Amino acid sequence: MRAGDEGQAALEGHEQGAHLATLPPDDPRLQPFAKHPGRAEKVVVACFLAALACFMAFGAAYWVNAREEVLGGTIGAGLFFFGFGFTAWGKYLMARGPFMEERHVLHSDDAARDAFDAALVERGAAAIGRRSLLTRLLAAAGGVAGVVAAFPLIRSLGPLPKGSLFHTQWRKGSLVVTIDGRPVTVDDLEIGGVLTVFPAGAEGSAISQTLLVRLADTPIVTGPGKETWGPQGYVAYSKVCTHAGCPVGLFEHQVEKLLCPCHQSLFDIAPRPTGTTYYAAEPVFGPAPRPLPQLALRVDAKGRLRAQHDYDQPIGPGFWERTTT
Amino acid sequence: MVSRATGWLDDRVGLSKGGRTMLDKIFPDHWSFMLGEIALYSFVVLLVTGVFLTLYFDPSTKEVIYHGAYLPLRGQKVSAAYASTVDLSFSVRFGLVMRQAHHWAADVFVGAIAVHMARIFFTGAFRKPRELNWAIGVTLLTLAIVNGFIGYSLPDDLISGTGLRIAFSILLSIPLVGTYLAFFLFGGNFPGNGVIIPRLFIVHVLILPAIIAALIGAHLFLLVRQKHTQFPGPGRTERNVVGSPLWPNFFFKTNGFLLMTFGVLVGMGALFQINPIWQFGQYAPYKVSYAVQPDWYMGWLDGALRIFPSWEFTALGHTVPLEVTIPAIILPGLTFALFYAWPFLEARFTGDYAVHHLLDRPRDRPLRTGVGAGVFAFYGVLFAASSTDVLANYFSVSLNVVLWSFRILIFVVPVIVGLVAHQICIDLAHRQAGGKRKRAYIVERSPEGEYSTHVSAPRPGDGVEELEPELVPTHVAADPAGGGAGGHAAASDRRRRGGSEEPQRPTED
Numbered sequence: 001m002r003a004g005d006e007g008q009a010a011l012e013g014h015e016q017g018a019h020l021a022t023l024p025p026d027d028p029r030l031q032p033f034a035k036h037p038g039r040a041e042k043v044v045v046a047c048f049l050a051a052l053a054c055f056m057a058f059g060a061a062y063w064v065n066a067r068e069e070v071l072g073g074t075i076g077a078g079l080f081f082f083g084f085g086f087t088a089w090g091k092y093l094m095a096r097g098p099f100m101e102e103r104h105v106l107h108s109d110d111a112a113r114d115a116f117d118a119a120l121v122e123r124g125a126a127a128i129g130r131r132s133l134l135t136r137l138l139a140a141a142g143g144v145a146g147v148v149a150a151f152p153l154i155r156s157l158g159p160l161p162k163g164s165l166f167h168t169q170w171r172k173g174s175l176v177v178t179i180d181g182r183p184v185t186v187d188d189l190e191i192g193g194v195l196t197v198f199p200a201g202a203e204g205s206a207i208s209q210t211l212l213v214r215l216a217d218t219p220i221v222t223g224p225g226k227e228t229w230g231p232q233g234y235v236a237y238s239k240v241c242t243h244a245g246c247p248v249g250l251f252e253h254q255v256e257k258l259l260c261p262c263h264q265s266l267f268d269i270a271p272r273p274t275g276t277t278y279y280a281a282e283p284v285f286g287p288a289p290r291p292l293p294q295l296a297l298r299v300d301a302k303g304r305l306r307a308q309h310d311y312d313q314p315i316g317p318g319f320w321e322r323t324t325t
Numbered sequence: 326m327v328s329r330a331t332g333w334l335d336d337r338v339g340l341s342k343g344g345r346t347m348l349d350k351i352f353p354d355h356w357s358f359m360l361g362e363i364a365l366y367s368f369v370v371l372l373v374t375g376v377f378l379t380l381y382f383d384p385s386t387k388e389v390i391y392h393g394a395y396l397p398l399r400g401q402k403v404s405a406a407y408a409s410t411v412d413l414s415f416s417v418r419f420g421l422v423m424r425q426a427h428h429w430a431a432d433v434f435v436g437a438i439a440v441h442m443a444r445i446f447f448t449g450a451f452r453k454p455r456e457l458n459w460a461i462g463v464t465l466l467t468l469a470i471v472n473g474f475i476g477y478s479l480p481d482d483l484i485s486g487t488g489l490r491i492a493f494s495i496l497l498s499i500p501l502v503g504t505y506l507a508f509f510l511f512g513g514n515f516p517g518n519g520v521i522i523p524r525l526f527i528v529h530v531l532i533l534p535a536i537i538a539a540l541i542g543a544h545l546f547l548l549v550r551q552k553h554t555q556f557p558g559p560g561r562t563e564r565n566v567v568g569s570p571l572w573p574n575f576f577f578k579t580n581g582f583l584l585m586t587f588g589v590l591v592g593m594g595a596l597f598q599i600n601p602i603w604q605f606g607q608y609a610p611y612k613v614s615y616a617v618q619p620d621w622y623m624g625w626l627d628g629a630l631r632i633f634p635s636w637e638f639t640a641l642g643h644t645v646p647l648e649v650t651i652p653a654i655i656l657p658g659l660t661f662a663l664f665y666a667w668p669f670l671e672a673r674f675t676g677d678y679a680v681h682h683l684l685d686r687p688r689d690r691p692l693r694t695g696v697g698a699g700v701f702a703f704y705g706v707l708f709a710a711s712s713t714d715v716l717a718n719y720f721s722v723s724l725n726v727v728l729w730s731f732r733i734l735i736f737v738v739p740v741i742v743g744l745v746a747h748q749i750c751i752d753l754a755h756r757q758a759g760g761k762r763k764r765a766y767i768v769e770r771s772p773e774g775e776y777s778t779h780v781s782a783p784r785p786g787d788g789v790e791e792l793e794p795e796l797v798p799t800h801v802a803a804d805p806a807g808g809g810a811g812g813h814a815a816a817s818d819r820r821r822r823g824g825s826e827e828p829q830r831p832t833e834d
């Protein structure tokens with residue numbers, strides 16, 4: 001390699017000196033702008049002066065408790081000018097080459113590699129290999145230590161899931177209440193009205209949150225066995241999306257569909273085109289795989305809404321232990 | 326004075342020999358080498374602003390009554406995490422700038438890593454001997470994305486809580502162990518028993534930053550050990566590096582760049598609002614807002630979750646929610662596995678196991694460039710898909726149309742982009758003098774009325790790149806212009822000349 005050899009020669013010839021060559025301003029090895037060092041220096045001076053002014057302005061602005069935009073703007077601009085001047089100094093007021101350095105070969109020669117391998121393997125084998133009992137015990141103790149260390153590191157973090165994904169706080173006869181704990185009566189919603197409700201005592205619960213919609217003033221039937229679940233036009237569906245668990249927060253009134261704003265799953269609760277029944281929040285669009293579970297409602301003697309029982313299936317997104325239903 | 330200090334150090338740690346080599350280290354001048362510096366300096370900004378934030382942030386979901394400076398929130402019950410974030414934004418002087426600069430720096434950090442990685446990829450800088458550094462870089466990208474997500478999950482506002490709810494569901498979707506993982510991490514069924522934010526906080530401010538800092542150290546160590554790659558050019562070979570020396574040229578340029586990065590990010594923090602949590606409100610599990618979108622680097626995952634079909638798989642009494650598992654677990658897993666494996670896949674495919682220090686021009690490797698462009702397009706489409714609702718609104722079309730468009734585009738666009746990129750590379754490679762700076766053709770009319778065409782003269786700067794590099798330049802002592810031993814840096818000479826533009830010979834002291 002021609003350049004390399006010359007480089008070596010240059011290195012040997014000039015070991016002592018280490019300063020960069022001074023180039024005349026018309027040298028092509030300078031940045032074009034550096035051909036006018038006076039001008040370049042003025043730019044750097046201007047940058048540093050601007051930075052100084054900005055930093056002083058920041059100090060003053062902080063002192064008088066100025067707005068955040070002023071504080072951040074002054075120090076941000078100051079840092080920028082400071083850096084710009086710094087960089088311009090390095091770029092335009094220093095001889096820029098192009099310079100070069102030699103690469104050294106990364107890998108070692110074969111003898112060195114062999115020596116390393118020999119030291120690692122043979123010396124190790126000689127010292128360790130003979131003591132097979134010790135080696136096995138070492139591995140056993142280390143392995144068991146690794147396993148038991150996982151107990152506090154992982155198992156202590158939280159409780160086992162047990163059945164908690166299969167149940168909510170809705171119980172037989174739970175009062176349907178608003179976030180403020182106020183019981184919901186049959187007169188509370190107009191047709192087309194919608195309300196987020198909870199079982200009494202679990203207001204704000206992430207898993208028990210339920211969307212109450214009034215679709216009519218006659219009972220809503222969504223399928224066989226659910227003839228009594230929708231009294232006086234009220235239906236209640238779990239508000240936890242069966243896709244990724246976001247609250248199904250939007251009711252599209254005119255088409256009678258529920259929309260999850262996270263990933264746009266759409267659940268149909270409108271009347272079926274034939275017959276007298278309604279859709280049971282089946283997903284008609286988007287990534288959700290299952291209908292929103294329906295909460296069976298009833299109206300008590302005082303006209304308050306109550307749950308007949310907990311949801312008949314796990315609410316929310318799918319998980320491994322969920323049985324096929 | 327200086328030599329006394331360096332001598333003192335050299336007596337004790339042997340600084341001078343290695344230090345001299347370090348000062349002479351050459352950094353290539355090409356602009357694309359700056360992209361990694363943006364990432365590095367964004368990380369510095371993240372550390373500085375982040376430490377400031379920890380002094381005020383209270384990582385607790387304990388309920389408090391807000392009494393701070395933000396009037397609309399006064400008297401409301403909020404979590405301590407949320408209240409302290411609002412407080413450090415409004416009651417701590419310079420706090421809002423620090424918080425917003427921190428958030429912007431995180432977005433820029435991930436972006437700079439991605440662009441830096443694209444430069445490495447398209448120029449083949451990952452080839453032997455740099456596969457390890459590529460792997461470290463991919464790990465850094467992963468950790469940056471994860472820590473970014475954790476970071477904006479901390480303030481307990483509506484966006485962060487919704488993100489955590491989705492994260493919980495994603496953990497649930499992992500077959501066999503998912504339920505346990507989710508319960509252990511959150512300390513129970515969502516939203517857990519109030520442990521998730523303190524836990525994520527310690528991961529965000531201690532564990533991941535420490536790992537990232539260590540990996541950056543390893544990244545830079547390997548960079549120094551293996552030296553930089555460089556583009557081919559006059560005098561540039563596989564056995565040298567051409568550019569500017571660390572001291573003083575690169576030192577000045579890069580420290581200036583650190584300050585500029587800092588300035589821009591602080592300026593953004595001051596002038597551009599980001600993550601105004603007081604507008605989103607305190608997180609409550611039953612609340613959600615319209616157009617929920619994560620930070621940009623999570624967009625591809627969100628988009629994948631939106632457009633993947635509802636393929637829940639049930640068998641033998643078990644459920645695998647593939648509509649979550651595939652886009653949120655398998656897709657990122659495959660993505661990063663592909664990134665890690667690429668240097669080895671390419672070497673195997675091309676049979677090229679040689680050491681490379683000279684970079685490829687992307688056009689000279691049509692296949693790699695085509696594949697890379699296609700992969701980029703794939704994630705670009707996923708990113709765009711995270712705005713299905715916004716796009717449907719903006720273009721006044723139904724969500725259905727937008728969703729199905731994306732389900733088709735995700736297959737079509739990457740193929741087309743890949744093929745087009747491949748073809749462009751082939752066409753460019755066959756062009757004469759491809760890639761040189763274009764020179765204008767000048768058409769002239771002579772007094773006789775004849776027209777003639779000629780190429781304009783080269784512009785200043787066109788010739789600079791063509792120069793032969795000086796040989797081991799930082800060792801050059803005998804300056805032909807007359808510097809001599811014990812001379813001065815060019816800058817000081819010029820300054821003494823008082824800005825004169827006349828070429829002058831520096832004088833001896």
